[in-house]
Amino acid sequence: MEKEHQIFGIRAIIEAIQAGKEVDKVFIQKEISSELMKDLMKVMKRANVNFSYVPVEKLNRLTPNNHQGAVATISPIGFIDLEHLVESTMESGKSPLFLILDQISDARNFGAIIRTAECTGVNGIIIQKAGSAPVNGDTVKTSAGAVFNVPICKVEHIKDAIFYLQGSGIKTVAATEKTDQTIYDVSLSEPLAIIMGSEDRGINPSVLKIVDEKAKLPMFGSIGSLNVSVACGAFLYEAVRQRT
Numbered sequence: 001m002e003k004e005h006q007i008f009g010i011r012a013i014i015e016a017i018q019a020g021k022e023v024d025k026v027f028i029q030k031e032i033s034s035e036l037m038k039d040l041m042k043v044m045k046r047a048n049v050n051f052s053y054v055p056v057e058k059l060n061r062l063t064p065n066n067h068q069g070a071v072a073t074i075s076p077i078g079f080i081d082l083e084h085l086v087e088s089t090m091e092s093g094k095s096p097l098f099l100i101l102d103q104i105s106d107a108r109n110f111g112a113i114i115r116t117a118e119c120t121g122v123n124g125i126i127i128q129k130a131g132s133a134p135v136n137g138d139t140v141k142t143s144a145g146a147v148f149n150v151p152i153c154k155v156e157h158i159k160d161a162i163f164y165l166q167g168s169g170i171k172t173v174a175a176t177e178k179t180d181q182t183i184y185d186v187s188l189s190e191p192l193a194i195i196m197g198s199e200d201r202g203i204n205p206s207v208l209k210i211v212d213e214k215a216k217l218p219m220f221g222s223i224g225s226l227n228v229s230v231a232c233g234a235f236l237y238e239a240v241r242q243r244t
Helices: 010-018 035-047 056-062 082-091 107-119 137-142 158-167 228-243
Strands: 006-008 023-029 050-054 070-074 097-102 124-128 152-155 171-175 192-197 213-215
Touching: 006 010, 010 023, 010 035, 010 070, 023 035, 023 056, 050 056, 056 070, 082 124, 082 152, 082 158, 097 107, 097 158, 097 228, 107 124, 107 137, 107 228, 124 158, 152 158, 158 171, 158 192, 171 228, 192 228
Parallel strands: 023 050, 097 124, 097 192, 124 152, 171 192, 171 213
Antiparallel strands: 006 070, 023 070
């Protein structure tokens, strides 16, 4: 974790959150309790900041400084509002192409997906605040800097974002093996949002219930799945092919 992208110390993290900084995640030492820590928990919950409990050894690896049991990661980018993203894309006259990532948690996968999204003309990426990979040094490096070129939205719930996109006339297509349709059976040329699931669980079943269509990649080998960033690239380039 780059030092310029972290904050250590309970009071410093509280002040950063209250100042509106883009705090991606807070690492809290297990089995630590104090009045100040209770204040931090209240502030994080009010601001819906993602946090996890970790051993003190992890915090010591993150920083040699006096962390007081808390270290936060700060995003190197700003996030865009979903409504603004959709409206500005519509106004540009382009046929929208959005990408929804349902709790992809690996920063390198996230960065690789952002890089491919930038190369394929994706207008914006939508992620959920809780459970998603942070935008950190690994993300920036793996994206080859594309993270600074592709708008990223953080939303409270993926399902609400899907409903909003559908209400705006944008078709939603889930990448999932739980369908008989392949990617080549589905039209991807209209205003579109492609949904990719997490590395271990795929797309949440409750999300699959509300999408417009489902599609899978044909698989001919003995291994039944691809890395999510590779699968995402296949979907995006099929969208490019159909649109051109």
